[in-house]
Amino acid sequence: xxxxxxxxxxxxxxxxxxxxxxxxxxxxxxxxxxxxxxxxxxxxxxxxxxxxxxxxxxxxxxxxxxxxxxxxxxxxxxxxxxxxxxxxxxxxxxxxxxxxxxxxxxxxxxxxxxxxxxxxxxxxxxxxxxxxxxxxxxxxxxxxxxxxxxxxxxxxxxxxxxxxxxxxxxxxxxxxxxxxxxxxxxxxxxxxxxxxxxxxxxxxxxxxxxxxxxxxxxxxxxxxxxxxxxxxxxxxxxxxxxxxxxxxxxxxxxxxxxx
Amino acid sequence: xxxxxxxxxxxxxxxxxxxxxxxxxxxxxxxxxxxxxxxxxxxxxxxxxxxxxxxxxxxxxxxxxxxxxxxxxxxxxxxxxxxxxxxxxxxxxxxxxxxxxxxxxxxxxxxxxxxxxxxxxxxxxxxxxxxxxxxxxxxxxxxxxxxxxxxxxxxxxxxxxxxxxxxxxxxxxxxxxxxxxxxxxxxxxxxxxxxxxxxxxxxxxxxxxxxxxxxxxxxxxxxxxxxxxxxxxxxxxxxxxxxxxxxxxxxxxxxxxxxxxxxxxxxxxxxxxxxxxxxxxxxxxxxxxxxxxxxxxxxxxxxxxxxxxxxxxxxxxxxxxxxxxxxxxxxxxxxxxxxxxxxxxxxxxxxxxxxxxxxxxxxxxxxxxxxxxxxxxxxxxxxxxxxxxxxxxxxxxxxxxxxxxxxxxxxxxxxxxxxxxxxxxxxxxxxxxxxxxxxxxxxxxxxxxxxxxxxxxxxxxxxxxxxxxxxxxxxxxxxxxxxxxxxxxxxxxxxxxxxxxxxxxxxxxxxxxxxxxxxxxxxxxxxxxxxxxxxxxxxxxxxxxxxxxxxxxxxxxxxxxxxxxxxxxxxxxxxxxxxxxxxxxxxxxxxxxxxxxxxxxxxxxxxxxxxxxxxxxxxxxxxxxxxxxxxxxxxxxxxxxxxxxxxxxxxxxxxxxxxxxxxxxxxxxxxxxxxxxxxxxxxxxxxxxxxxxxxxxxxxxxxxxxxxxxxxx
Numbered sequence: 026x027x028x029x030x031x032x033x034x035x036x037x038x039x040x041x042x043x044x045x046x047x048x049x050x051x052x053x054x055x056x057x058x059x060x061x062x063x064x065x066x067x068x069x070x071x072x073x074x075x076x077x078x079x080x081x082x083x084x085x086x087x088x089x090x091x092x093x094x095x096x097x098x099x100x101x102x103x104x105x106x107x108x109x110x111x112x113x114x115x116x117x118x119x120x121x122x123x124x125x126x127x128x129x130x131x132x133x134x135x136x137x138x139x140x141x142x143x144x145x146x147x148x149x150x151x152x153x154x155x156x157x158x159x160x161x162x163x164x165x166x167x168x169x170x171x172x173x174x175x176x177x178x179x180x181x182x183x184x185x186x187x188x189x190x191x192x193x194x195x196x197x198x199x200x201x202x203x204x205x206x207x208x209x210x211x212x213x214x215x216x217x218x219x220x221x222x223x224x225x226x227x228x229x230x231x232x233x234x235x236x237x238x239x240x241x242x243x244x245x246x247x248x249x250x251x252x253x254x255x256x257x258x259x260x261x262x263x264x265x266x267x268x269x270x271x272x273x274x275x276x277x278x279x280x281x282x283x284x
Numbered sequence: 285x286x287x288x289x290x291x292x293x294x295x296x297x298x299x300x301x302x303x304x305x306x307x308x309x310x311x312x313x314x315x316x317x318x319x320x321x322x323x324x325x326x327x328x329x330x331x332x333x334x335x336x337x338x339x340x341x342x343x344x345x346x347x348x349x350x351x352x353x354x355x356x357x358x359x360x361x362x363x364x365x366x367x368x369x370x371x372x373x374x375x376x377x378x379x380x381x382x383x384x385x386x387x388x389x390x391x392x393x394x395x396x397x398x399x400x401x402x403x404x405x406x407x408x409x410x411x412x413x414x415x416x417x418x419x420x421x422x423x424x425x426x427x428x429x430x431x432x433x434x435x436x437x438x439x440x441x442x443x444x445x446x447x448x449x450x451x452x453x454x455x456x457x458x459x460x461x462x463x464x465x466x467x468x469x470x471x472x473x474x475x476x477x478x479x480x481x482x483x484x485x486x487x488x489x490x491x492x493x494x495x496x497x498x499x500x501x502x503x504x505x506x507x508x509x510x511x512x513x514x515x516x517x518x519x520x521x522x523x524x525x526x527x528x529x530x531x532x533x534x535x536x537x538x539x540x541x542x543x544x545x546x547x548x549x550x551x552x553x554x555x556x557x558x559x560x561x562x563x564x565x566x567x568x569x570x571x572x573x574x575x576x577x578x579x580x581x582x583x584x585x586x587x588x589x590x591x592x593x594x595x596x597x598x599x600x601x602x603x604x605x606x607x608x609x610x611x612x613x614x615x616x617x618x619x620x621x622x623x624x625x626x627x628x629x630x631x632x633x634x635x636x637x638x639x640x641x642x643x644x645x646x647x648x649x650x651x652x653x654x655x656x657x658x659x660x661x662x663x664x665x666x667x668x669x670x671x672x673x674x675x676x677x678x679x680x681x682x683x684x685x686x687x688x689x690x691x692x693x694x695x696x697x698x699x700x701x702x703x704x705x706x707x708x709x710x711x712x713x714x715x716x717x718x719x720x721x722x723x724x725x726x727x728x729x730x731x732x733x734x735x736x737x738x739x740x741x742x743x744x745x746x747x748x749x750x751x752x753x754x755x756x757x758x759x760x761x762x763x764x765x766x767x768x769x770x771x772x773x774x775x776x777x778x779x780x781x782x783x784x785x786x787x788x789x790x791x792x793x794x795x796x797x798x799x800x801x802x803x804x805x806x807x808x809x810x811x812x813x814x815x816x817x818x819x820x821x822x823x824x825x826x827x828x829x830x831x832x833x834x835x836x837x838x839x840x841x842x843x844x845x846x847x848x849x850x851x852x853x854x855x856x857x858x859x860x861x862x863x864x865x866x867x868x869x870x871x872x873x874x875x876x877x878x879x880x881x882x883x884x885x886x887x888x889x890x891x892x893x894x895x896x897x898x899x900x901x902x903x904x905x906x907x908x909x910x911x912x913x914x915x916x917x918x919x920x921x922x923x924x925x926x927x928x929x930x931x932x933x934x935x936x937x938x939x940x941x942x943x944x945x946x947x948x949x950x951x952x953x954x955x956x957x958x959x960x961x962x963x964x965x966x967x968x969x970x971x972x973x974x975x976x977x978x979x980x981x982x983x984x985x986x987x988x989x990x991x992x993x994x995x996x997x
Contacts, residue, residue, distance in 0.1 A: 037706070040719055042727045078527045081705050100529055108527045114520030118303040119296070130292050131528040175524065 026091060026183055026214035027054040027077065033085025034072050046072040047238045049086070054216055054231075056182065059209050061229030062218035063262060069238040070218040071110070074187045077216065078108045091183050091214075104132065107176035110187035115171050117161035121152060124160065125174045132179035139178075146174045150204065166197040173204055183214045190224065202228060222258040232258075234265050237273060241265040285537070289530045293538025294545075301508050301546055310507050311546050315500065315554040319561035327565070337403075338376045338438040341396065344383035344408040349416060352452035354445070355380075366445040366452075376441060383410065390427075397427045403438035404428045419457065493558065494642045494665035497551055497596070498658060501604045502611075502635055504550025508543045509611035510624035518620045522708065532702045540608055540695060547604035552597060559593070592668040595676070599668070602687040603661045609694030616701040616708070642666045649675055651827035652901050654682040657690045682826075696882075730787040736780065737873025741890045744776045744865055745897050752898075763845055767853050769898075774861035777869035792868035797923035804981055805917055805926035809933035811977035812913070814966035816906050816934075821965065823905050833900065847943055854939045859931035866891045866911065867918035867927045875919075884915035910934065913982065920985045 032050040035043045047069040054060035062070050075081040077088055079099035088095045091105035115124055125146070129139040147153050150170045155163065163171070169189075176184065186205060190198040205228060209215050217228060225232050226246065233243035242249055242265055246258060255261040301307045340362075348354050353363045355378055364373040379402070386392045393405040405427040409415075415422040424446065428439035454468040516522040525535060614631060618624035638658040641647050642665070649663040660683040667676040701707045732740070751772050755765055781788040789795065845853075866887055874883040888911030895903035914927040921927075937944075945961050948954035959967045966974075 037727065038723075040723060042723055075709075080523065080526045081709070100531065103527055104529045106527070108524075110523070112520045113524045113527075115524075116296075116300065116521055117519065118300050127292070127296050128524075128528055131289060131530050133529065 026056050027052075027060070027216060028089040029053070029073075029077070029086070030088070031086035032073065032076060032083050032088055034069075034076055034081060035084045045238055047076070050235070050238075050240050051086075052233050052240065052243055054214050056214045057209060057212045058231065059205065059215040059217050059229045061225045061232035062216065062235055063220065063222070063225050063232055063258070064218070064235035065220055065266075068235045070235055071187055072238075073235070074108075074110070074185050074216065074218055077185055078106060079103055091181075104179070105181050106183045106185055107179070107181040108185045108187070109172050109176040109189050111189060111191040112187075113172060115160045115163075115168055115175070118159060120157045120159055121163070121167070121171045121174070122147075122156045124171060125178050128175050129178045134179060142178060142180065143174075146178055149207075150174055165193060166200065169193060169197050169201055173201065177208065181213075184208055184216070186215065186217045188218055188220070190219065190221070222262060226258050234262055236266050236269050239269070241269050285531065285533050289534040290538045290541070293525075293530060293535060294541040297508075297512055297539055297542035298545060301511070301542060304511065307508055307511060307546065311504055311550045312553060315550060315557050319554075319557040320564075323561040323565050338434060338441070339379060339402050340376055340438060340442065341379045341381055341387070341393075341402040341405045342408065343381045343387050343393070343405060344410065344412075345378075345380040346382070347408045347410065347412045349413065352449060352456060354449050362445055363449075366448040367441075372441065373445075376438065383407070393427050397429050397435060400432070402427075403432075403435045404442055406442060416453075491643050491666070493669050494662040495639050496558065497554060497600065497665060498603065498635070498639045498662050500554040501547045501551040501600060502607045502632070505543050505547035505604060505607040505611045506615075506628055506631070508546040509539075509608065509615040510618065510621060510627075512539045512543065513612060513615035514618035514621050514624035517618070517708075526708065533699050536612065536695070536699045536702050540605075540612055540698065543608040543612060544601075544605050547608050548597075548601055551600050551604060555593060555596065589671075592671065592676075595668050595680075596665055599661055599664060599680075599684065602684060602691050603658070605691035606657065606687060606694055609691055609698050613694060613698035613701045616698065638662070649679050649683075651679075651682065654679050655686050655901075655904075657687070661687055725783060728784050728786055730785060731791055731876050732780065732784050732869060732873035733876055734874055734878065736784055737870045737887075738890075740777055740780050740865070740869050740873065741894075743780070744773055744894065747772045747776055748898050763849065763853050767857050770857045770861040773858075773865050773894075777865040781869050791872045792864055793872070793918060793922060793924040794868075795923055797921040797926050801917065801921035801923065801926035802929050804985070805928075805930035806933050808913060808917070808978055808981045809930045809937070811974040811981070812910070812934070813937050814971040814974040815978065816910070817964050817966060818971055819909070820902075820906055821963065823902050827902050829900065829902055847940060850939050851936050855932050855935035858935060859928045862891070862894070863914070863918075863924050863928045863931055866894070867914055868924055871915055871918060880919055884912055884919060887915050888912040913978075916982065916985050920989045 029050055029052050032047060033045065034047045035045045038044050050069070050073055052060065062073065064070050072081065076083050077090055077095060079095045079102050082096060090102045093101040093105070095102050119127065122143070125143055126139065129143060134142065147156065150173060152167075152170050152174060155167050158167065160168065160171070172189075184205075189201050189205070193201065202224065205215060205217065209228075217224075219225060229246065231243065231245050232249065234241045242253070242261075244252070249255075250257070250261055253261055253264055255264055301311075342355065345355060354366070355361070356363050356373075360378045360380075362373050362376055362378060364370040367373040381387045393407070396402045397405055407425045407427075409422060409424070412422050426439060426442055429435040430439075451469070458465075458468050513522075516525065526532075530538075610631070614627045615624050618627060635658055638656065639662050641653070641659050642662040647653075647663070649660070649667055653663050654660040660679075664676060664679055664683045667673075667679070748769060751769055777792065778788075781791045785791045870890060871883060871887040874886050878886075888908045891911035892904040892908030895901075895907040910930075914930050917930060918924060918927045941964050945954055945958065945964070948957060949961065954961050957966060957970065959965055
């Protein structure tokens with residue numbers, strides 16, 4: 026459902042010239058599976074996921090989401106994904122119902138079907154008691170639920186969550202994670218990025234550790250632990266980071282000597 | 285584009301604005317409250333205005349004759365009959381001083397005026413009675429201070445009073461000499477004002493109204509635009525919208541319509557509020573007192589008629605559309621509301637001079653102003669308000685059409701902005717000039733960017749302008765200077781291409797081309813001539829060239845310059861220099877990240893603008909159209925040179941027209957070619973044949989001469 030091959034993305038920066046935010050990233054994610062993208066801030070998680078959601082164009086490689094190439098058919102991709110991140114906010118001056126309805130309409134769902142779908146989604150997320158509350162009056166938990174409702178209103182086969190729990194209290198975190206698990210059980214293809222080891226352990230069947238814009242390792246968690254001889258994800262993560270740092274410094278020193 | 289999505293987004297954004305208190309205040313409440321408050325304020329200020337007493341010291345008043353009386357016989361004032369109104373006389377208080385002691389000293393009198401002790405000091409000379417008796421003339425010095433408003437007005441009033449007094453004296457003398465009544469006053473001027481009440485009213489409104497209206501439609505567009513772009517980014521909803529299936533163009537058009545609605549609403553509410561306040565003020569002014577001045581005041585404040593108000597609304601919509609699109613494109617760059625506000629100042633700084641023209645006296649709507657963005661609309665609004673309907677209707681379409689075009693271009697720019705991930709996901713970075721320049725040169729690509737192309741154009745214009753200023757101060761002139769001016773046009777793109785691209789030769793399209801392209805270039809230049817002659821005549825009919833300008837240009841062309849030299853300087857040199865700049869650097873830059881068609885049209889518009897700035901504004905049209913032709917030729921041949929041939933032949937034909945027609949006339953066949961040899965107008969069949977050939981060549985280039993993508997790489 027999601028196929029990423031040698032994906033690279035460079036940005037131009039006035040100071041440093043072309044900077045590679047992501048380089049040679051490849052992974053695959055199938056329906057009924059949660060693929061975890063684990064990495065610290067600035068590792069390239071958001072850039073990767075934004076490329077999958079078509080708002081950024083890759084400078085290298087390709088990505089196919091729900092059967093469509095993100096560069097060639099961005100509209101078709103956008104129709105088939107739900108995207109949610111800590112940054113995707115909700116409108117202050119719209120009620121929960123209005124906001125979800127608005128996006129449902131943008132996805133082209135006919136009015137009656139949309140109403141039925143929204144009733145189902147609002148019931149699933151237990152949002153009926155704040156249907157008519159304006160975004161500005163909502164608690165963080167309510168906002169997060171509205172975001173999830175917005176993400177799934179068109180029943181997309183592919184869901185992309187970019188650090189959906191960052192900055193949330195533990196109760197809301199738990200709700201969000203529970204809902205993501207339920208979505209997996211519905212057979213959705215889910216990509217999930219985080220910097221939290223425990224979330225990865227709880228949710229993901231397969232994980233990729235991303236650091237300095239490159240995938241350092243990927244595979245089912247137990248296989249990765251075994252391959253690297255680490256007792257848990259946290260130890261695995263730090264081992265990979267140290268290895269990457271060492272390689273980077275060696276490469277930097279090599280480049281320095283060469284020039 | 286899915287219009288249901290556009291409508292959906294428009295409705296949401298509109299509702300969002302209606303639920304926002306700040307926007308509601310700026311768009312609706314502010315204009316409704318502003319004008320009544322200003323109106324009430326003006327009335328209160330007028331009532332509270334206490335004029336400084338105008339104190340006139342009359343030195344040697346005792347020397348004045350009894351009749352006719354200059355001063356009132358009793359009290360401290362002038363003879364009221366010397367003024368239009370007795371109130372006017374009452375405002376001047378007279379202080380009589382003997383011409384002795386310190387008042388006899390001119391330095392002291394001047395000091396008194398300077399210190400403000402007296403608004404004016406009038407000196408009645410000692411020999412006045414004798415001179416009067418002898419019927420000789422006599423000087424009456426008045427000290428005043430022109431920079432002090434009160435003193436200056438006092439002086440003017442005194443002069444009026446003295447003039448009437450003088451007339452009285454002359455009248456006395458006439459009676460004494462028993463001369464006929466018209467003797468001393470052979471003529472009497474009676475001014476008859478042809479202006480109607482509406483026009484008098486309009487001239488006051490006409491200055492303020494367009495200014496406020498244009499400003500308000502800009503303000504009305506700016507705040508919502510910032511909220512809908514920067515605000516959305518700040519709240520994190522922009523990304524949500526971008527990942528919905530709605531396309532960028534749909535998002536922009538939806539937002540644009542919402543901003544446009546806000547802008548038009550603001551402007552119309554301003555119009556209504558201003559009008560109602562004006563009416564109210566006018567009524568108050570009439571009620572306050574009878575007499576002419578009050579009626580004049582009422583007329584001055586009478587609002588524009590309903591009819592002109594309607595036309596104004598029609599005109600406002602494209603202007604508001606232009607502002608809305610510009611504001612959206614600018615606001616798209618901002619990361620936060622706060623940053624958005626920063627962009628307001630430069631936007632206003634650019635717009636204000638364009639609107640200020642309506643406040644300046646003596647500036648009338650003409651063909652040129654009608655093409656200037658904002659100014660054309662502002663001046664047309666003024667014409668409508670003042671009631672100069674003839675001008676207004678003549679220029680309605682010439683103003684409306686370019687404004688619609690500008691609005692469309694601005695909207696395209698906004699869509700471009702929204703499609704640019706660098707604009708939407710801009711990270712803040714520290715800016716410092718030197719590393720930035722170093723970075724631009726280090727990371728240069730094979731072709732310049734669009735921004736660099738536009739910068740190149742701006743540099744060409746400014747460098748040429750500076751060059752012209754230097755020439756003016758040094759007084760140099762002549763044909764060599766014309767060539768040197770072309771050198772400036774060449775220098776800028778050359779330097780930029782070498783500095784900013786890794787492939788300057790490719791950027792400037794310096795490689796050769798297949799022979800057929802040269803043939804097409806030359807043929808098209810010859811074939812287009814009869815057409816462009818017709819077109820030029822049309823342009824000159826619409827936008828007449830002043831005789832002074834024409835004579836300057838004719839002297840340049842028709843001097844004693846030998847023909848080969850004229851062809852070199854006016855045809856070959858410009859062909860090379862302008863082609864390197866416009867079809868080389870600028871077109872290459874504009875082609876990056878844009879459809880070829882748009883790039884050609886944009887480069888042609890810039891080429892037209894070059895002629896507006898450096899030569900005659902009337903040449904804009906022909907240059908822009910020929911620019912499209914040469915642009916197409918350059919893109920298809922992937923070489924500059926066929927365009928150079930076209931350009932050189934085109935200019936060469938213009939330079940050599942006189943000689944050529946003379947030749948034909950001597951051969952006796954000029955009549956076969958030209959229906960009007962003097963103006964270079966061809967017979968209709970030639971024009972038609974030329975048009976057919978040009979159309980065929982363009983069609984060939986555009987449709988059948990495409991290269992495959994693989995080959996173009």
